[in-house]
Amino acid sequence: MEGSICRYFANGACSKGDSCRYSHDRSKQSKDVCQFYQVGKCSFGNTCKFHHIRDKGPSTSSSTSSTKMVKPMQLVTTEKPKPKPGLNTSAPEFVPSWKKKNVINYASAVNPVDDDELEARRLASLSLCPYFETTGECTISQTCPFVHGDLCDLCNTWCLHIYSEEKIKLHRDECLMNHERAMEQAFIEQRSREKTCGICMENVFEKDLRFGILNGCKHCFCLDCIRQWRTKHTTTDLDSKVVRSCPECRQHSDYVVPSVFWVEEDVEKDLLINMYKENTKAKVCKYYTGNRSLGNCPFGNKCFYKHQLPDGSIDPGESPHVRRRPQLVDFLLSGIDDDSDENEDDLETMELLDAFVRNLRNIKMYKVELDSKKVVGKCVDAIRENTNASLCDCHQSFQSILRILEPYLGSADGFAEIQENTSNYEPDIITCFDRRMLDLICTKLYDIFLEKQELSFSSTDNDSDLINNLGAFCDIVEKTDPRIPLEILSRDNYDWLNQMTTVLQMDQDPEVRQSIIQTFHTILTRLDKKVIHALCDTQLPIVLVSMTSSSEAQSKIFGHALKVLTLLYSTDILPPLSHLDYLNTSYFSRLYSVHLVSSEDVLNLASNLYHLLKNADLSIDCLIEPFVRESYGCSQYAIFMIASLNRICTVKRLKYIQEIIRLGKDVLEILFYVTDLRVLTHILAREMINSSDDQIRKLCNSMLLSLINECQIPTDEEISQALTEYN
Incomplete structure (x- = not known):
């Protein structure tokens, strides 16, 4: 090999020096003539391994050819280039001058690119350092020709190109996709475990x-x-x-x-x-x-x-x-x-x-598609499940949370849509948390109802479960949307309520009966009037009349049963006439003649029933006869009526009391003291002056004139003012 000349030495860049096995003797340089030198384009100058001699051209005397030779280009020589000292990794890439193109077109002339933009493009095109990308370290960090990127917080590699936002976004999208895919795979594996x-x-x-x-x-x-x-x-x-x-x-x-x-x-x-x-x-x-x-x-x-x-x-x-x-x-x-x-x-x-x-991830179900209505429902349900607050309060709480988050997430995709659906929120009565819980509780209670009937109501083993589940049922009904329990109870023609009525009628445990009555009261006060109409067609009113006739007046069962009975007759629909066989004179005589803690419920029941019977042109003797037959026994109840009217004055109460006033002076003097009648006249005068209801003012005027004319109640300034203003 020593006969061959080292190509790197010939180019002035052999790193092995004297230990090179090729010859470094320029005297043994090839005798070949450099073709590039002949045309004036040799880039190596004196370091070229070929001879730089000019061809003298062909002899015209000895040549037999008629072909003309091109005269070689005259090379204007300047200072000889210095030989390269060695390899330099930081040196720019060598491009021969004959490869350089200086193209000028119309577009570049109209929109010239400045040096800063060219430099930015060059930096953005640089590759990332493979050593720094994986370890965050590079042994030649100061002179490394590659880019040292920033740390990606998802994949923990130094792969974020510091000069290219496009490459950063591309990597983040890819990294996020891989991260989500890994999480989904982890969820599947966890579910499988x-x-x-x-x-x-x-x-x-x-x-x-x-x-x-x-x-x-x-x-x-x-x-x-x-x-x-x-x-x-x-x-x-x-x-x-x-x-x-x-x-x-x-x-x-x-x-x-x-x-x-x-x-x-x-x-x-x-x-x-x-x-x-x-x-x-x-x-x-x-x-x-x-x-x-x-x-x-x-x-x-x-x-x-x-x-x-x-x-x-x-x-x-x-x-x-x-x-x-x-x-x-x-x-x-x-x-x-x-x-x-x-x-x-x-x-x-x-x-x-x-x-x-x-x-x-390619299936629509797993794409991030916002169902804002469903999201709002899940959030409200989550608050409801963990706080046990009412559904309305949970809705308001979620609205407050969104108002707090709005300064931080207001510009996020879908946030405005979630806010809009929160304002228009309505629970899904089929799938919401309250529906699931009520379905579960009602199923348990229905099984207990049937079990009690199968055992002829002799077993008390499940009484505690019955009472606890009824309490849970009432708690949810009071806090949720009324449509949810109504949808459950109305199935099978209100069979669930019929079964509970049977248990109320047959079971003798006072705690069980009281829990059932309280449940009926919750249902009637919270739900639609459709439930009242359905229960009026059952045995419930008759069962309640029987309970209020036989129970002690001071007992809790009596009071709750009377409230439920009052609610059953609070609509404008006449109940079955068979109910009047139980709601008779004897029944109301007992209610009027006993000093009751719940006298207001008696007044409401009597007023509601009077309204129904009067509108249907039916006899009202069951309500009025007790005042004639047992005037002295009804006196305490009569005085209570005045006190109750002073608190709440309604059309139904006024019509009912007006019918009592029509009984005449003799009965009124037994039922009321003179001072009580004077108080009644002032209540009527006040309502004539203050009430905005024309029907109330008309009834008060008629009753006031009856008291003045028949009972000789003296008038004063307030009564005179009321009559004058009314006229």
């Missing part, structure tokens, strides 16, 4: 087994367990539909899909099944390989695997025979003859997990 086989009752994930996903239901089984269960029952005389049904819910499933992770939602399951079919479709059916009889697959054209003939063509096949339908699940992956094939299938299924997660 919690699943237990419904046959062997062991944790599938901990046993490192595969799941057998049934296409027809959501119950969990090991792949081996469900296969063995179906195989074992195939040999029996059971119908094929029974064998292919789920061991727990008996839902029919045509096949089982093996998977190393658990899926439950319909969209996830459909995706897994489609991917599994695509995977098996690429494999040749075991009945079309080896020494097996070709075309003998019992599943025909329904088989998931490829029916490929030896010549490479595909056998279209026929439908499986009706007389013999083997289990497709027993065939799926059953062609595994050794451990290596099984491991290969496992490996493919494991790879399926990553593909499954990637495909989930």
Whole structure:
């Protein structure tokens, strides 16, 4: 090799010096003439390994050719370039002058690019340092020709290009996508860890087994367990539909899909099944390989695997025979003859997990699409569930939270839409938290009602559960939207309420009866009048009349029963006339003649019933006769009527009291003291002056004139003013 001249030495850049095995003797330089020097374009100057001599041109005397030779270009020489001292990594890339182009076009002339923009483009085009990108360190950080990026907080690599916003955004989008995909995969794995086989009752994930996903239901089984269960029952005389049904819910499933992770939602399951079919479709059916009889697959054209003939063509096949339908699940992956094939299938299924997660992101269900109405409902439900506040308060609380977040998230996508739907919020009466809880409680109570009837109300074992669940029911009804309990109670023609009425009528436990009466009171005060009309057609009013007739007047049951009875007659619809057989003179005589803590409820009941009977042109004797027959016994109740009218003056009360005033002076003097009648006249005068209801003012004027004329009640300045202003 010593005869050969070192090419690096010839170029002035040999780093080995005297130890180089090639010759560094310029005297042995090649005798060849440099062709570039001949035309004046040699870039190496004196360091060129070829001879720089000018051709003298051809001899005209000795030449026989008529071809003209081009005269060589005259080279204007300047100072000789100095030889290069060695390699320099920081030096700019060498570009020969003859390669440089100075193109000037119209666009560059109109929109010239300044030096700063060119420099910015150059810096943005630089590559990231591979050493600094992974470790954050570079041994030649000061002289490194590559860019040292910033740290990405998602992937913890120094890969954010400091000179290119476009590259930063591109990396962040890619990094965020990978992060979300990893989280979804982690969620799927975590969900799979919690699943237990419904046959062997062991944790599938901990046993490192595969799941057998049934296409027809959501119950969990090991792949081996469900296969063995179906195989074992195939040999029996059971119908094929029974064998292919789920061991727990008996839902029919045509096949089982093996998977190393658990899926439950319909969209996830459909995706897994489609991917599994695509995977098996690429494999040749075991009945079309080896020494097996070709075309003998019992599943025909329904088989998931490829029916490929030896010549490479595909056998279209026929439908499986009706007389013999083997289990497709027993065939799926059953062609595994050794451990290596099984491991290969496992490996493919494991790879399926990553593909499954990637495909989930392409499904509309898993795209980030804002359903603001659903989001608002979930947020209000979450507050309701954790605070036990009323639904209205939970709604207002969420509005307050949004107002607090608005300065920080007001410009975020979807925030304004969430605010708008919060202002127009209405609960989903089918799926909200209160609906789910009420459904659960009502189901438990209904079972208790039926159990009590089956045992003839002799058992008290479930009384505490009954009382507790009734309390929970009332708590939710008082705090939720009235439409939710109304939708539940109105099912089956209010059968739930009928069953509770039966328990109230037959059960003798006072605590149970009191809880039921309180529940009825909550229902009647919170829900629509439709419930009142429905309950009036049941035995409830008669049961309540019986209870208020036999119970002690001071008992809690009496007071609550009277309140419920008052509410039942608070509408303008006349109850069944059979009720009047129980709401008779004897019943009201007892109510009027006993000193009651709940006298106001008696007044409300009498006023409501008077209003219904009078509008229907029915007899009101049951309400008025007790004042004539037992005037002295009703005096305390009569005095209470005046005090109650002083607090609340309504049309129904005025009409009822007006009917009592019409009984005449003799009865009134027994029922009332003179001072009581004077108080009554001043109450009527006040309402004539202050009330804005013309009907109330008219009734008060009529009653006041009756008291003045028939009972000789003296007038004063206030009464005179009321009469004058009314006239």
